[in-house]
Amino acid sequence: MTDGREKIWAISRDLYVVLARDGRFRDTNPAWQSELGYEASELVGLDFEALVHADDLDRARDAVSQMFDGDVVEDLELRLRTKDDNYRWFAWTGVPDGNVIYGMGRDTQRRRDMDEQQRHAQKLEALGRLTGGIAHDFNNILGGIGGAIEVVAERLDNGRLDGTRRLLDAASGAVKRAAGLTHRLLAYARQQALSLSDVDANALVRELDLLLRPLIGEQVTLDLQMQDGLWRTLSDASQLESAVLNLAINARDAMPAGGMMTIRTRNVERADIGRGRRDYVVITVSDTGTGMSQSVVEKAFDPFFTTKAIGQGTGLGLSMVDGFARQTGGRAIIESSPGAGTSVSLWLPRHVGENAAVHAHVDAALVRGKGQHVLLVEDEEMLRSIAREVLEEAGYRVSDCAEAYEALHLIDAGPPPDILVTDIGLPGMDGRQLALAVRETLRNVPVLFVTGYAWDAFADTPALPERTAMLSKPFSVHALIDAVADLLGTTGT
Known part of the structure; x- marks a missing residue:
């Protein structure tokens, strides 16, 4: 040297x-x-x-x-x-x-440590935005519900009923807004309960056409470009509709002076998106609006991030869309630049196989049970009590308990249930494990799963088993009666 x-x-x-x-x-x-x-x-x-x-x-x-x-x-x-x-x-x-x-x-250890610290700081910042946004929205909702209950209680104490229906309707509306917020949060976290079925995306978009045209206004031209021979996708039809509507509303808002909105469907072979290289059905919503900078694109899927004015958006729309796409095995991708418009594409895996079972819908308003035996398993006492009362008033005979092992004991003691209604998130044995155990002896018993979030119980299977359905909390009493009637095939009397 x-x-x-x-x-x-x-x-x-x-x-x-x-x-x-x-x-x-x-x-x-x-x-x-x-x-x-x-x-x-x-x-x-x-x-x-x-x-x-x-x-x-x-x-x-x-x-x-x-x-x-x-x-x-x-x-x-x-x-x-x-x-x-x-x-x-x-x-x-x-x-x-x-x-x-x-x-x-x-x-490079020092750089890696610094990068990790920066990622940790970014996670804390995102968590702060998330919790702050949740606290703000839920405090508003709870304030409305609590205020309505106080006024109704005071009027009942004074023997007055005037205006109570309006106040109760307002409280009910607030509950629905809270449910919508939690569903969007669960979609972001990919923990929402999906009811997967064989979906024709072309048919779904065409059915949305009549709803979209008045929604986007006369200044926006809507162009549908549907690929012939579009593959099927295994998805949750209602969540997919909600995702497309979210993207369409965002596209409309990006064109305050009007413009062109295009919804396009296409098949893409062997793309490396989501969970590996596979075939995808792609739904793209494009606009000719203001566009986004790269820094905004990078944050667009973050919860509670929004470029809209206060009161005009929660910042959960795109995070919900991305979470939903990822949960189905796909991805949402944004392409945009300032002044050149924006395209958001939903990449959904192609589905090849048997169509998912579809239950014929029964109008809850016409349904009366005929003494069928419902086994109700719910660990939340208030929810269990209300559900039992509602089902009994609808004409069903109800046995209820708080956990799975007690439910199995009730089945052994007889008589067997005609339907099992169970929460998924039970202590000890969860609702899915209970359903599997029950079906070892009662092979054809229908099962209605009730859940607030516990889709992890079905992480190893792409769709619900046959003769089962999912009901997400919070739900209306009519939705519960309707779901039970659908599974039992009850007809009106």
């Missing part, structure tokens, strides 16, 4: 190494001692693989092989074991020279 190179070798904080063809250390600089704790005498003659993390060995071996074939390797990140048995990341550059390799390793 020249004097200059020797000085760099001696004072550099980067790791320098001379590696022999057999993979053993020939020489190392003092940085190995200051950075990793090894004296040169401990390293010379040692196989380099002894210090490389097991998960990085294959890449390290490939790189050494490449270099002895004459190639230069740059920015190869490997973890090396320190003297005290920890691991640190270094980015390596290696140059072959005859029977040796000259290598330099630059510490």
Whole structure:
């Protein structure tokens, strides 16, 4: 070495190494001692693989092989074991020279630690926005419900009934808004309960056409471009409708002076989106509006992020759309630039197979039970009490309990239920496990799952089992009666 190179070798904080063809250390600089704790005498003659993390060995071996074939390797990140048995990341550059390799390793652990701290700070910021937005919206909703209840209670105490219907309707509307907020949050978190079925996206968009045209106004021209022979997708039709409506409303709002909105469907073969390389059905909503900067695009799917004025949007629309798409195995993708409009595409996996079972809908207003036995399992006492009263008033005979093992005991004691209505999130054995246990003896019993969020119970299956349905909390009493009637095939009397 020249004097200059020797000085760099001696004072550099980067790791320098001379590696022999057999993979053993020939020489190392003092940085190995200051950075990793090894004296040169401990390293010379040692196989380099002894210090490389097991998960990085294959890449390290490939790189050494490449270099002895004459190639230069740059920015190869490997973890090396320190003297005290920890691991640190270094980015390596290696140059072959005859029977040796000259290598330099630059510490990237500090950068990785800083990146991790930044990601953690960003998560905390997003969590702060999320909790702040939830608190704001729910406090408004709870304030409305609480105020209505107080006024109604006061009027009842004074023997007055005037205006109570209006106040109760207002409280009911607030409950629906709260339910809508939680559903959007669950969609963002990919924990909403989806009722998957075989969906024709072309038919769904065409059915939305009549609703969309008055919604977007006369200044916006709507152009539907439906691909012939569009594949089917396994999706939740109502959630997909909601997603397309959300995208259409956003597109309309981006064109305050009017413009062109295009909804396009197409098949895409073997794209690498979502959960791997596969075929997709793509629904794209495009506008000729103001567009978004790249910084806005990067935040567009964050919860409660919105560019709209206060009171004009919650900032949950796009996060719900993206969460829904991801939960079905796909993805939502935004393409936009200022002044050039925006396109948001829903990539939904192609579905090939049997159509999901569809229950014939029965009008709850016409339904009366005929004494069928309902086994109701719900650990929330107030909900269980209300559901039992509603079902009994509708003409059903109800047995109820708070947990799965008690339900199995009731079945053993008889008589068998005609339908099982169970919460999914039960203590101990969950609702899905209960349904599987019940169907070991009562193979054809219909099951109505009730849930606030616990879709994880069905994470290993793409659709609900046959003769089952899902009812999301909070639900109306008519929705409960309707769902039970659908599964039992009850007819009006």
